Amino acid sequence: MQPDPHPHPHPHPRPVPAAAPHSRPERTSVAIVGAGPAGLLLARLLDRAGVDTVVLESRDRAYVEQRQRAGILEQATVDALRAAGAGDRMDREGLPHDGIELRFDRRAHRVDFPALTGGRGVMVYAQTEVVKDLIALRLADGGPLLFDAEVRAVTGADTDRPVVHYCHEGRERTLHCDYVVGCDGFHGVVRNAVPDAVRTTYERVYPYSWLGILAEAPPVYDELIYAHSARGFALASMRSPSVSRLYLQVPNGTDPADWPDDRIWDELDARFAVDAEPALKLERGPVTAKSVLPMRSHVTEPMRYGRVLLAGDAAHIVPPTGAKGLNLAAADVIVLARALTAWHATGSTAGLDTYSDTCLRRVWRAEHFSYFMTTTLHTDPAQSPFDTRLQLAQLDRVAHSPHAAAELAENYTGLPIPD
Template sequence: MTHYTQVGIIGAGPAGLLLAQLLHQQGIRSVVLENRSRERVESRQRAGLLEQNTVDLLRQAGATDRLDQQGLVHDGVILSYNGQRHRIDLAKLTGGSRVTIYAQTEVVKDLIQLRLNTGEPILFEAEATSIDGLDGNEPMIQYTHNGESHTLICDFVAGCDGFHGISRQTIPESLTTAYDNVYPYCWLGILAKVPPSTHELIYAYHDRGFALHSMRSPEISRLYVQCDVTDTLADWPDERIWAELQLRLGTVGWTLMEGPILEKTITPMRSFVSEPMQYGRLFLAGDSAHIVPPTGAKGLNMAVADTGQLFHALMDWYQNGSASELANYTACCMRRVWRVQEFSNFMTELLHHNPNKTPFEAQLQASRFNQLITSQMASTVVAENYVGLAAKRASEAQQSVNFHV
């Protein structure tokens, strides 16, 4: 069976769903294809920190009713080095920008409900099997749904289907440059049924390894400890987790409250970038094009930033008949992507214990933290990157690529 739309969107994560909603508000038709079930999509635990720019774009999309009620707004963040803490005043150092704690799971639920309310197509358990005709005016997505094969013909394809999705794999390997960095440690994360022991996030370096105290709600804490790449969940009984968190997060006059652990996961630490983020009429957004280690809390926010850029480019095409922003999509996105990669790498290297470091490199690491304590300028740089850099339009990009219509 053959169907027609203007924008075919592969992936019902934050990027794909947000793009669909923004396009709908402007009268642009789209179809969202997701290979997992709705239940699975709405239950995946992911990031929980939203930059100011992310909140602003979600508000533009009309997706902040629950966020405004349940989101936890933070004006600062705490960095700790072997028990010595330093608070970075985000709002003061950035002219009022803040971050909001609101789980990606909840963002996805909100966007799915908005999509269902519109009555526009969102197909779960619909697997895209190929993308064809990207050099022409009518690219085609072949997919299966309910045991039947379908063809979706569209003007443009938005590949929002993550690192393992079909979209990036469709770009010829000969045209792609990939950059990859795997860190020699992982994160073990838990959800605990206990009120947070802090009002703001604590990122902690300790000689035994990194730890992070975050939260999901006033009743649920989200915590992480650095672990070895060979570790499994069996290596981390609840007692060991709490003992390490107490040690790595501990400081004089502060108590970490403990409670029942509801969930445990181990997350590898990796950076990845694939260029270009476009090929013909295919445009990548989010994890399909780049991955960052979670230390800087940038994964979801990068996906939303891509979405905003792609939305503006598509609107320039549909409203003005101009392909200039589409042509410069990769160039504009990449400036932000590499800036975020550098910040995430900085935070990761600053806060983790790397057994492969020489004593000289370990002293440099301590010196970098000391600079944050003693230099307002250094803290300002961290604050500006943490709350999210201002979005750049494609018209400001310094490079361009060929785009034929």
């Protein structure tokens, strides 16, 4: 844990003048770098609590709103969006899910989430739509949101006057603030403000990637299908009742151009095949997007240094198998919003002082679950038949043990976010 080296000397933060929607403020309480779901949700929560914020995003609005990422929202994330007034369209258009189907050894088993977790489930609602909703709310409220604002550096992290240096509309600018929150991802700038001497990183790189496609085709099943097969992992997901999101395990370094559409569909059919449904075939449609996603686990500790705090991918990466990435980011900023709100109201830094430790306990639990799902369902190119039998034994235990199934369901639907 990194305590604040300069605790606020007064019971309330310094007053900050309100900024016009399109102004370039030079001073704010909290500078948020990155307009992904983490940064935008944090801004929304703080704005509703009366905490002044400025959001800086290096990309343009069109890029941010089209950036394809996760599509599974845990119950706590759904609840947080609703509480923030950002859940109306999600509730109209999102797809509530009460389970997943595991396919292995040419058989299928459904994991019933509500029955195993006391009623919890998940929501299928794409990150692109979460971002669109939060951007629209931010702009409607008039909060400063600067696109094409490239952050160059953060200085003064270990003082009570950190400064964000950025370029916007061809001019170098500075933003003075009380706190800086890095929601700018794994390759972002803010995490570099944490000196190497106090930063520890943990990483695992997996020997396979995902080939992901979007297709104008209705989903084959009304819930997600996770498939283990001798040919490799496959996942059937969806974006809407008419758009499917599908994934195939492929070797690292795969070029999407080497996978024409027919080859993808044929391979998906082969990996999802089970003996009880020999004629089941995916409904094929035009493939509108195709990309390769490398798989890695990564954690940076601590998530706070002085007046700089990290959230989401800036602090941790999980492989997508457990659907934890966006949800971990949301959990981070929910904890952080509570801490910053308390600081704003009382001057207390207690929540900020424990932010890193509080989040990291949940992060490492999610890292373990994502690792479990990844290594249990994927076929490592170097694994032996013995290793494969161990995977099948674990999947069979989930299918036959209520305790094992409940452990999977509780982690998938999301662990509680600590107060």
